[in-house]
Amino acid sequence: MAVSDRVLIQARNMCKTYWMGTPAQHRAGEGQTVHALRDVSLDIAEGDFVAIMGASGSGKSTLMNILGCLDLPTSGTYHLASEAVEGMGQDQLASVRNRRIGFVFQQFNLLPRTSALENVELPMVYSGIKSAARRARAAQALQRVGLGERMGHTPAELSGGQQQRVAIARALVNQPQLILADEPTGALDSQTSEDIMQLLTELNQQGMTVVLVTHEADIAEWARRKLVFKDGQLVQDVVKATA
Numbered sequence: 001m002a003v004s005d006r007v008l009i010q011a012r013n014m015c016k017t018y019w020m021g022t023p024a025q026h027r028a029g030e031g032q033t034v035h036a037l038r039d040v041s042l043d044i045a046e047g048d049f050v051a052i053m054g055a056s057g058s059g060k061s062t063l064m065n066i067l068g069c070l071d072l073p074t075s076g077t078y079h080l081a082s083e084a085v086e087g088m089g090q091d092q093l094a095s096v097r098n099r100r101i102g103f104v105f106q107q108f109n110l111l112p113r114t115s116a117l118e119n120v121e122l123p124m125v126y127s128g129i130k131s132a133a134r135r136a137r138a139a140q141a142l143q144r145v146g147l148g149e150r151m152g153h154t155p156a157e158l159s160g161g162q163q164q165r166v167a168i169a170r171a172l173v174n175q176p177q178l179i180l181a182d183e184p185t186g187a188l189d190s191q192t193s194e195d196i197m198q199l200l201t202e203l204n205q206q207g208m209t210v211v212l213v214t215h216e217a218d219i220a221e222w223a224r225r226k227l228v229f230k231d232g233q234l235v236q237d238v239v240k241a242t243a
Contacts, residue, residue: 003224004046008177008209009067014040014076016062016232036062037073038232046177049204050211051220054229061182063229064213068101068180069093081177098126102171106183108163110155110170116142117151120170127174141169145199161192168199172208179203181212185219197222 014037021031037059044050054060065071066078069085070093078085081100088096097103102123110119120138129137142151145165155163164184171179181200185193201222204210212223220226228236 003048006046007043008046008048008081009042009044009211010077010079011043011066011073012041012077014063014066014073014078016059016066016071017074035232037066040076040232040234042227042234042237044209044211046209047204047207048209048211049201049222049224051223051226052211052213052229053215053217053220053226055215057231058229059232060213060229062232064180064182064211067211068103069096098123098174100177102168102174102176102179104164104167104171104179104181104184106186108155108160108167108187110163110166112155115152115154116147116158116166116169119155119166120173123170123174137173138169141173142166144172145169159192160188161195164188164192164196165199168196168203172203177209179208179210181210183213183215185214185216193219 015035016037018034018036019026019031020034025031040063052060052063062071066073069080072088073086076086080096083096085093085096117135117138120141121134124134124137139151142148145168147162147165147169150158150162155166158166179200184200185196188196197219200210200212212219214220224240226236226238227234
């Protein structure tokens with residue numbers, strides 16, 4: 001699917017500052033100020049596939065937390081699907097996360113004694129969806145990622161790649177506008193990593209906006225666009241040439 005002209009993510013002059021030290025140091029005006037993000041502005045369109053790269057401490061994880069409505073910028077603005085996020089309270093942020101964003105993590109974050117189907121149902125519990133509808137939608141999501149025959153298996157009975165597919169199904173089940181994937185292949189071997197990236201590519205081709213953080217150049221190559229961060233600043237924004 002082609003990238004839309006509609007902007008899903010809009011950030012303007014975003015900064016994120018942390019203060020490091022003890023309360024006593026803070027009162028005394030001592031300690032250290034860390035500028036995790038410095039004046040970051042970017043747009044990401046609906047249907048795009050973006051890789052965020054950078055060394056440890058470059059700001060990429062801080063950016064991902066803000067894009068995922070897990071944190072707020074210290075200054076600047078962030079709009080997600082035209083909603084102004086920067087002024088929201090915790091309950092509003094939780095609502096936006098549940099309605100608009102699906103998360104995929106490096107370590108899968110599945111409940112160990114719970115079946116694949118029940119793991120995928122979890123986001124819908126918080127949405128107040130009734131049990132029968134939850135089960136049907138979770139089953140459909142697992143079918144979509146190729147795990148229709150593994151619904152009753154616990155994480156211990158699944159390979160790493162299958163666990164990540166369960167995590168992707170869980171991310172999809174509330175029909176979000178955005179998938180945020182934080183090092184989604186970091187715990188996987190190279191062949192399984194390729195399988196997971198192929199699945200994310202297929203979801204993107206079906207219209208899903210995908211933003212992933214990775215430190216692996218070969219993983220970033222799957223994306224249409226690459227954003228590189230250094231010392232809290234966006235230093236490179238490259239769009240892959242189309243054939």
